[in-house]
Amino acid sequence: MSRKVVNVAAGVITREDGSFLIGQRAPGTFYPGYWEFPGGKVEAGESPADALKRELDEELGIRVERLYPWLVREHAYEHAHVRLHFFEVPQWQGAVNDHVHSALAWVQPGHVDRSPMLPANGPILKALRLPRRMGITCAAAMGVAAQLDALDQALAQGLGMVQVREAGLDARERRAFATEVVRRAHAVGALVVINDDEALADEAGADGLHLPARRLAELTQRPAFEWVGASCHSREELERAAALELDYVLLGPVKETLSHPGQPALGWDAFAALRADLPMPVFALGGLDDADMTDARLAGAHGVAAIRSCWRTPRRD
Template structure:
């Protein structure tokens, strides 16, 4: 069994969502390939300490604010690596190529540099996800009010989860919601309805934890996510190469009045185990919880009631 090399990588993010890639310099494996800046951990270093050192050495940048994100394990012909990624929202210093590399700002889904280092492929997909994942609430708002608010608020992503509806009712609602979503470029995820998502042309499917654990392979849709509550379910989502997971519930919520919430500490402990997919904090979330969720390693927050007020 080969020794695993631990690497810290940083995703520098600008306010418009663009991110920085750098080319690997001559003399290194995969020279000329594009990757996120970073490097190997030295003895006794934490991932964040290593990243801070590497960015100063490589590009003259001092990290002022960074949050842990996802962990990717990858086997190259020359090495096995465990990459711990951080999102960097604030830094000091002018980006300068200290090792003869090139740098280029990129937009999610619209790369104009290549080739990309193989381990970075799944990371690029995760960067297309929003910080806030929105969940429908027709059950409490009523269909007419919900559709009106949906057209007004125009969320970037929507999970259509309405367990009170039967199959026929859900399809009729999905058709109406999809029409609105296509007009305003909202990605629509149908809940536990992969075949319907394919038939209607929705963007993907969101799975309940129960449905997730019954699957042997990933549904054949562009985007697939799942709800999770523990490490076993996060492991199942990872094994199927899902695009994201919701984890909860984190705070008290009327949806689960008799169940104890996980709390922020448990969320942080679970995410510190390292998962190869973005994870959202779910349950009792408010817009003001976004920064706290990110500090604990979450990609963002999932909102239901708070999304529509």
């Protein structure tokens, strides 16, 4: 017998140093002692965003000034089937004070030293490790040496994720280039995914694999890499990526691009509608640069992926 789905709003409250807030559930509640993201049940007539604002005021004594829609995940607990609407909360007023939890803690992505966490939060913790900007290489167009120089500059200024997409290089050049990108990126802690080539991803020591839409349509199970993402252009492709439990997707083009002249652009409203209620982070793609980050986040994007603008004006994640 199916149970009624309970909608819950949860906040990833962040500080400028990248840390986020978690709370420990108090005795007398379900899962006492477990750590969770602050939030609570969406009441009748409330939107998830309004519910989160109310809950954070009640639980922590803070007033939300800005929030970004992010992920929606479902989880069947013993006591309830919940749909969790996660928002990122980068700006608020007031001092954080604990009103309902046993304890509060600020933790860094990838360094969460509190346990146990509520079972639904494992994928959320992994998603928070994803940088906000992805640079997509174009060495075949700009030249290998120029691309590596631009990569060094971008990495020095904080670029956190690189996708190697080089179908225009021959096999030997592509292998040497990918290996060098991985070496330089890993030296500063950045992630590297290889487009459409599992063997090269393994050989180069990359962190994962990026799937073009045609490969996504062919797969019946998730490839065996720590990080797997895909390029998507439709709701059907996005839902397929979700069913395969991919770690992220790219969705676009949001604006017209030089690489695809004349291809209709989505715009932010259509982007927001397509990505609504997805369980994994979505990067906005297509004619974007750092100046578009706020619009992207307001539309529910995890961040921005770019080709030319990334190598022209890199910024810190």
